[in-house]
Amino acid sequence: MIPDELTKGQFDTVYNVLSLAIAAQLFTAIFLLAAQPRVLQRYRQALVISAIVCGIAAYHYFRIFDSFKKAFVSDAPGGESVYKQAIGESFNEGYRYVDWLLTVPLLLMELVVVLALARKLQASLLWRLIPASALMIALGYPGEISGDTTTRLIWGTLSTIPFLYILYVLFVELTRSLDRQSPTVRMTVSRMRILLFASWGVYPISYLLPVIGGDGPVAWVSKQGAYSVADILAKCLYGLLIYRIARLKSFSDEKSFAKDEGKEDLVEAKP
Numbered sequence: 664m665i666p667d668e669l670t671k672g673q674f675d676t677v678y679n680v681l682s683l684a685i686a687a688q689l690f691t692a693i694f695l696l697a698a699q700p701r702v703l704q705r706y707r708q709a710l711v712i713s714a715i716v717c718g719i720a721a722y723h724y725f726r727i728f729d730s731f732k733k734a735f736v737s738d739a740p741g742g743e744s745v746y747k748q749a750i751g752e753s754f755n756e757g758y759r760y761v762d763w764l765l766t767v768p769l770l771l772m773e774l775v776v777v778l779a780l781a782r783k784l785q786a787s788l789l790w791r792l793i794p795a796s797a798l799m800i801a802l803g804y805p806g807e808i809s810g811d812t813t814t815r816l817i818w819g820t821l822s823t824i825p826f827l828y829i830l831y832v833l834f835v836e837l838t839r840s841l842d843r844q845s846p847t848v849r850m851t852v853s854r855m856r857i858l859l860f861a862s863w864g865v866y867p868i869s870y871l872l873p874v875i876g877g878d879g880p881v882a883w884v885s886k887q888g889a890y891s892v893a894d895i896l897a898k899c900l901y902g903l904l905i906y907r908i909a910r911l912k913s914f915s916d917e918k919s920f921a922k923d924e925g926k927e928d929l930v931e932a933k934p
């Protein structure tokens with residue numbers, strides 16, 4: 664449930680976190696596009712997808728930010744005021760879910776693309792991961808917008824089934840693909856897996872905050888903050904790790920490229 668009232672501190676917290684998310688996503692997108700020449704051609708698609716993810720997310724955060732500013736209005740501009748829900752306006756949580764519906768499949772796609780796995784394996788992974796991710800987001804939404812705890816828990820539980828399936832597929836397949844990568848790439852991929860598990864794990868926990876913390880503004884503000892920070896980690900930091908994997912793989916694929924970039928020291932024999 665959206666609280667009726669926020670203190671100035673609570674309002675400012677959400678305002679600042681949303682603003683931080685916009686900046687992080689927008690400039691990560693620009694960086695990833697500008698960094699194209701720094702990786703081999705075959706890895707550029709992964710960076711493009713990652714930049715698009717950050718761009719789509721930045722766009723939706725602009726909408727969320729706008730919706731938030733319209734939904735809560737101060738009763739005494741400038742002063743130590745409370746912010747009340749504006750008449751006829753409501754904060755739209757739907758932007759987040761539309762954002763995830765588009766970006767989560769793309770995040771999975773960029774991971775599969777950057778690992779440059781065999782075509783058949785790529786296709787089979789994407790056929791399993793993309794429908795599961797769409798299902799996870801779609802099943803979460805009715806619970807997210809419901810004010811009723813039981814409804815929230817039922818949809819949340821249903822959404823957790825495809826979520827666990829995705830984690831299982833990623834864990835098993837990523838572990839298998841690690842054997843075929845050079846030691847530095849292997850280290851980065853395994854760091855990436857930790858980031859993926861840790862940041863994706865924040866979403867169901869944030870979703871539960873209103874169940875644990877009740878209807879009040881504190882749980883709601885914490886949920887907005889946690890979703891936003893998780894988005895920054897799962898999209899921006901993740902994109903930068905994808906970039907790092909692409910760069911390391913470029914060096915180990917072509918020695919001459921590593922030499923041109925002055926990174927011969929990073930070239931290693933493939934196992």
Ligand SMILES: *C/C=C(C)/C=C/C=C(C)/C=C/C1=C(C)CCCC1(C)C
Nearest residue numbers: 803819822823826863866867870897
């Ligand atoms: C960039 C956005 C990302 C990576 C979003 C990921 C979202 C999830 C992993 C959401 C998972 C949920 C559950 C597992 C259960 C409760 C409902 C959700 C949708 C919050």
